[in-house]
Every structure is written in C-alpha cells, then in structure tokens.
Amino acid sequence: MLGRIRALIKAADPDIVEEWKWRGVPTWYHGGIVCTGETYKSVVKTTFAKGASLDDPKGLFNASLEGNTRRAIDFRDGDAIDEDAFKALIRAAVALNTRA
Secondary structure: OOHHHHHHHHHHHHOOOOEOOOOOEEEEEOOOOEEEEEEEEOOOOEEEEEEEOOOOOOOOOOOOOOOOEEEEEEOOOOOOOHHHHHHHHHHHHHHHHHHH
C-alpha cells in the first residue's frame, strides 16, 4: 500500500522530495511538510501536516479529524484509492505550502 501511495504522490508532484524521518517514516516535502506515510500492522496512515486547512470534497480524510491542524487518511491493504482525489489533495497541500 505504501508503494501505491508513494507513486501517487510522485505523480501528483514530480518535484516533491521524500525523506525518511522519525525512525523510518517517509515524509514528503515541497515548501514544507506535505504529508507522512506511517506504516502500522493494519493501515498506512497518510497524515497531511496542514490537512485541516485543505478542502476535501471527496471525503478522503478518515482519521485524526479532531485536530486543529493535521488530518489523515488510513489506507488498509486492498482499499480502493480515489487516485484523482488523492492527487488533488497532494497538489492542494503543496499549493498551501508554497503560497507567497
């Protein structure tokens, strides 16, 4: 699942930079942190650093909804991914980070 998510992130923003932080958590940057991809036994949690500030018209965010800043999507093995909506969230997060 993490491989699928990584490919979608790179497709949404070819200029995004991936680094591994915090004991092996992939973290994607473009003008600041865009999101992380934490792996757990049953989910890959993709946490958007400024997710609360992003429009989510397709309702992808399904975790960490109570926070003031972050929002996350828990992907389970075999889940269908709305690729267009996910890539739109990535692009919106980059636009938020790079807004002058």
